[in-house]
Amino acid sequence: SVNPDLASERQTASFSEEKLTALLDGGTEQTRIRRAVVEAIESDPVFSRENQYFQTQNERYEAAVRKAVHLQKKMHEMGWTENGPESKYIYRALSGDVAFLLHHVFVRSISVLGSDKQIAKWIPLATQHKLIGSYAQTELGHGTYLQGLETTAVFDTATQEFILNTPKISAMKWWPGDMGRSATHTVVFAQLYIHGKCYGIHPFIVQIRSLQDHSLCPGITAGDIGPKMNFEHIDNGYLLLKNVRIPRQNMLSKFCEVRPDGTYVRQGPQKINYFTMTTVRLSLISDEVLTPLMKACTIAIRYSVVRRQSKLKPEEQEAKILDYQTQQEKLLPQLAAAYAFHFINDYLQELFNRGYREIQRKNFDMLPELHALSSGFKAVITQHCTAGVEICLRACGGHGYSLLSGLPSLYTKILASCIYEGENTILLLQTARFLIKCCMAASAGQPVPPSVTYLAAVKHGKCPAKNKLDFLSPDVYTEAYQHVAVRLTSSTAAKLQDLIQSGVEKHDAWNQCTVQLVQAAKAHCHYIAVKNFAETVEELETKAGIQKIMKHLCDLFALHGIFSNTGAFLHDGYTSAAQMDMVTASYLDLLAVIRKDAVPLVDAFDFTDKSLNSALGSYDGQVYQRLYEWAQKSPTNQMSPAYERYLKPLLHNTLSKL
């Protein structure tokens, strides 16, 4: 039975939830396929996450391996293939709680970087799981700066082998997933030396464990890096190489080859490597970042209409906490952001697909723009969604802090996305470098890529809004965002020029501008996200109430961004103080409007109870009952030796006198 406080929220939806779900999925057929995958996975007890919050790191790892092995069987049974329409839903249905994710990266890196011969040899072995692969790039002492990697691979002409070594502790491979306990092979990135000369970083296939008994191969030291804030199910590992010899054929050689006599041959452009990173950054946005925020919104919003606390009016019963303006102000902007980023993800995917087609035709013109957009949005979206999940957690008070709410594990996992696949500050500075270049080019009258043409078309002037309703016009707020992005980019470009002209060295000048460069890169992405949301709303069908509610969310996303960052808009007087008060008024009005549809808006994400795995967020809203039931299953309710060992002697010393 559904909690009546939750049921009543669903009776007044202003739109068709099922149509919104289909819109998010990309069509009703996609919804059908997704639901079938979810049903198949969730009905299989091997994939259960029921006891997840009670398990140790070792138990989580074992379960993830079991699931990964079972998944092969399941896919065969169900007729699912790696490239079939179901595949994109499998990982989501498992909530990522499965091993061998790096095995896929191993496969991808061989496909992208390997020669045809290497692909023919290794890919079948990998796809049939005759080996388990990993990907060893990061070292203890090196993450973002790839040129600084210290592992060496020296070519020995006599034996036609590469000799791999970890020359010092900071060169130890550290973090690779699946490597701590599972992998038999890995792709190792190392500095290539031939006849004493260094040729830079190259990838090598190295076997690390025996296929007979899984013991470590000669010269290999490897293990698990220990406990982390999340990812207990993954055996992130370390790897030390001591005179490990591999055949010449094990250097991945699509683009670079070492001939038997030691001649080094490079083929094809180096910048294509960017594109691999671009792919990874884009692919993580949906599964690793948007889904957790959508789940957190679902949990926190459902809980906030079931939880009653304190009174709005003395004579009434205690109010649903979502009726408090402060609670709306916490949760509803996160909901709006989830939709905004869903749509920008669609936009980026389409751009990426276009870029990919061009690259197939050997046209690499789009690479810089794709790199800048994927870097900037990876940073902005992971940052925003991580903050959003934390807000959802805190908005649920004490119960949000219990692991049983599901929110802590969403938070501790999404937090990692700000760090992996490019630390966010580094990525934003790459976007900024692109913006500065384009800003210079534009002001010199040279052509720039489409997403930054606005930098050239600088318009001065003031925000035209005359009353608070004007701020519900997408033209008005999109223009304001554009103005800020242009101002921050051009003023930082000017500062950089001034510093250089005043004699500061180029690198110092750049460093002295980086705080402001990061602001400019964020403003650029924020502008594009707002513009894209507004354009998406424009194109939606006007029936079924969907366009209307999406328009409200778009307005909220835009006005929340202004309200949270008023200084950027007030700075040069583009927006006046009186206009800022209008923004505030419209923003607060919108909260009350969207609050009415808040539950249907999260229901449309269509998460099952099993996928939420939350005592607070289930579809029926029976929060207190579920918290109590789940708590009783906790291992902390088993008999503890602490009583006999410590408490009894303490209390019994003087028991007779009580």
Next chain:
Amino acid sequence: SVNPDLASERQTASFSEEKLTALLDGGTEQTRIRRAVVEAIESDPVFSRENQYFQTQNERYEAAVRKAVHLQKKMHEMGWTENGPESKYIYRALSGDVAFLLHHVFVRSISVLGSDKQIAKWIPLATQHKLIGSYAQTELGHGTYLQGLETTAVFDTATQEFILNTPKISAMKWWPGDMGRSATHTVVFAQLYIHGKCYGIHPFIVQIRSLQDHSLCPGITAGDIGPKMNFEHIDNGYLLLKNVRIPRQNMLSKFCEVRPDGTYVRQGPQKINYFTMTTVRLSLISDEVLTPLMKACTIAIRYSVVRRQSKLKPEEQEAKILDYQTQQEKLLPQLAAAYAFHFINDYLQELFNRGYREIQRKNFDMLPELHALSSGFKAVITQHCTAGVEICLRACGGHGYSLLSGLPSLYTKILASCIYEGENTILLLQTARFLIKCCMAASAGQPVPPSVTYLAAVKHGKCPAKNKLDFLSPDVYTEAYQHVAVRLTSSTAAKLQDLIQSGVEKHDAWNQCTVQLVQAAKAHCHYIAVKNFAETVEELETKAGIQKIMKHLCDLFALHGIFSNTGAFLHDGYTSAAQMDMVTASYLDLLAVIRKDAVPLVDAFDFTDKSLNSALGSYDGQVYQRLYEWAQKSPTNQMSPAYERYLKPLLHNTLSKL
């Protein structure tokens, strides 16, 4: 041997570290006592936290109980007493990793709320650990709104007993520490009923477990609430009461009493209860909030001078990451905030002591101001420090995400401080209510408490700064903060009045202003923190370089606040855009200045390696070696059954063909 990259940072300190440590401790004698306590605790293997990051929740609980019991013996051995000068350092030296913390709250609540007779009976039993106490206020369905608690205590005149019941699941006590597995007694807050009439919430002493065999008493259901984001060592519990009878004498009756015939007698003022909460809120700031931020700063800043990544100039070696402006911008404002809040904590403690003396003399005039300040600062400091710890964690990249860095556990623990002892938004609204009242009173010419007299003395005008150096004048920035606090309070008061005058009901009008009321309360606290820091610097001795470096930190704290919230200062034109550019310039300059002393400034916090328990933050800076050593001890490096069960069958299916 100290890592040379860390050693070099210590050679150029602009001040005497030892003198700064003494200043923080409140004198050299305090430093001596603190160090003696730390030495005694850390040299005792029972108190070791060496394997903490590898332990399960059950293991953590058992260790915490063992430590709590052992601590009694230790205190006796060392001659430490509950009220001795050492006591305030014991908890810090244990890093809070000990059981029976709620036992102290049990004792305190009896001391404050119990009659002399009750104190005489229960306090000796508790202090000699003839029982273990807990404190059961929060329920599954009720946290912040005490009047809504649903547990009932019905007086039975016939037997002279109270009958306690949990009428429904939302009334179950939930969260009390030490109650899940340890406590024998607890103070239960329940609605008192006499002859069918409800007299509101009162506290009752209830025995929940047998002193013989620790089994649950008749009518009691209790257990552990399961896994949480942190506090694994604490057995937060649940409690269900079914017709539990306790003698009339077990209602704590300093202020309220039920006579044998059922007559209800209230003595003394009710608002004194506020004062107990004020005490708890203030006492948690130092141990639970400031210490973690100081530890996080120590870890992140030491790591940032040892970690080298990428190059500032192409020809040089890789740079220390603290030399990047973006890294300084992350960490140094957190360091400045740690100092700012240390000093405001001193200010609040002093104010509290003064208030306490007045209350002893039955003068309750200071209560509203103390309540407003303790609520506001609890919220602002916990929020700021929690965000600060997260920034430190993320600033350490992947290594910060490993539990071995110590940062994840600091974060997941400090996060709870935003929720417990008053959820922050609720607390800020209480401060705001006080501000609005005082604002009204001041504008009506009535006297207001000292901390808010500035609300009456509204000064219009503009910020007088003419160049970036003017923003290093405390008068200039303190005035700016004051201006913003006045503006936000008075404009929200005006909005509230307008709404009410336009016919909106008072409670609705309040709710519609809460987002802005929260802003006003934060601005008030921020202003007082800046003003207090500036005044503290003014009073410091001018020798040993301490005043100079504290002045830099005060400037940074103030300017970072303006830089992060420019809109508030620009809004009404008090600060112009040109002046804001000066703020930015001065702020960025300060980062480079303070960076030079960053390591000595964290060294002065004087944390031992054992208390930091961090592979990244140790005094010698041997980061990579320690990460590797610690990881090898992880239980995830023991033999896993996953290989035999899942991996071997998978790989061996086709082993012969490889």
